[in-house]
Amino acid sequence: MLEELIVFTTVVEQSSLNKASKLLNLSQPALSRKIVKLEEEWGVALFNRNGKKLELTRVGHEAYLYALEQRQRHQNFLQSVSRFKAANRSTITLGASLTTLQTTLPPLVTALMNNYPDMEVKLLTGKTHEIVSYVREKKVDIGVIASSISESGLKCIPLFQDHLELVVPRGHELADGGPVAMGDLNDRSMIIFSKGTWYRKLIDEVFVRYGIIPDVRMEIDSFEAIVRLLPTCKSATLLPKSYLRKQLLKDNDLVTLPMKELEQTRRETCLIYGSKTNLSSEIKEWVNDIRSHLIQVLTI
Incomplete structure (x- = not known):
């Protein structure tokens, strides 16, 4: 019924079937059928038809107010859904050096976006010791560095060996x-x-x-x-x-x-993140899968 109500309010606001038809991208016969459907469902006439001129009946005025209320409620609902989706959209910040950016990061990010296309990825670059600091200070969620480190509070996952x-x-x-x-x-x-x-x-x-x-x-x-x-x-x-x-x-x-x-x-490229970092379940799953994916991609 929502579609018919939107058609109805548009006809009232445009005061013309022709204008409403163009605005809604519907043919006039299709638009008229939707109005008739409402009238048959409610068992009342919504318009007095005098040639091409349309005038709302008394109940038509009441129907228009009701339709406006339903349209507004629908718009409010869509806005709520949009805010909910935005609030729940996963975001990950990656840190990588310039050289790692040119070698490892492209297939790594590709794998991430293929699995989680709605995820927002941010990037912060720096030298290896800077990336380690960014992870430690929680400026980035995950760092990709061309070395293996052993540091309290950080997890280091070997990805592949390079030379x-x-x-x-x-x-x-x-x-x-x-x-x-x-x-x-x-x-x-x-x-x-x-x-x-x-x-x-x-x-x-x-x-x-x-x-x-x-x-x-x-x-x-x-x-x-x-x-x-x-x-x-x-x-x-x-x-x-x-x-x-x-x-x-x-x-x-x-x-x-x-x-x-x-x-x-030979040098080992590793992925690092804080042992107390609250990574989402999606990111944790990706971390577990990325090593085998990179080995496959980088050997092609």
């Missing part, structure tokens, strides 16, 4: 099919990640360990920029395995070259 890989453009002289050793990088044209991240720290450590002094052409804080510049500069780089999807390499005409020395740069 650096040598990446060169297809056709590069190192990509001739022969084995590549660390010494081959000495005085080699390279683009490497900017200082201040664990990736750069690993790179510097491995270069020092093997006495390598590369010809560093650029230092950039974006994996995407490095990947795009490699073919142009005909340079090599070291990037985390978790970033190097097969399609990414194919699209940029790049190849990875195995190096035993780089397997020693």
Whole structure:
């Protein structure tokens, strides 16, 4: 009946079947049938019809007041439902470093949104030690860091292990099919990640360990920029395995070259949150499932 009441009030307020028909996007015959349905249900005439002119009957006036009340109650109910849904909409704040943002976070957030499409996700970036502080201070619900920590009051869940890989453009002289050793990088044209991240720290450590002094052409804080510049500069780089999807390499005409020395740069990416943090049941379920999902995605 609500639909008929809305049609009725619209006809009264527009004082015209034609105007009400256009406003409601209904044909005039369909609109007239709804008015007739009300009249038959109540057993009274709501309008006096004088040609195209419509005038409310006495009971029609009473019906209009009743219809207005029902329309307002319906609108109030819809507003209440909207407020309820907004109040109960889950929100999660994630913290991640710039490098983690480029590698782990995209598939992680994708998995979260696929399972909980109505969830609102907020993001706060920073360096690893800053993300740990954000979690400790409850500025973020969950942090994703490229290291394993052991700290009272925080839970640390290993997600996957990562290590650096040598990446060169297809056709590069190192990509001739022969084995590549660390010494081959000495005085080699390279683009490497900017200082201040664990990736750069690993790179510097491995270069020092093997006495390598590369010809560093650029230092950039974006994996995407490095990947795009490699073919142009005909340079090599070291990037985390978790970033190097097969399609990414194919699209940029790049190849990875195995190096035993780089397997020693292994690092564990972890998810951290406060042991006393009140995570919703949805988030707890997602935390339990995300590790296997990431392992599957990052090995493609």
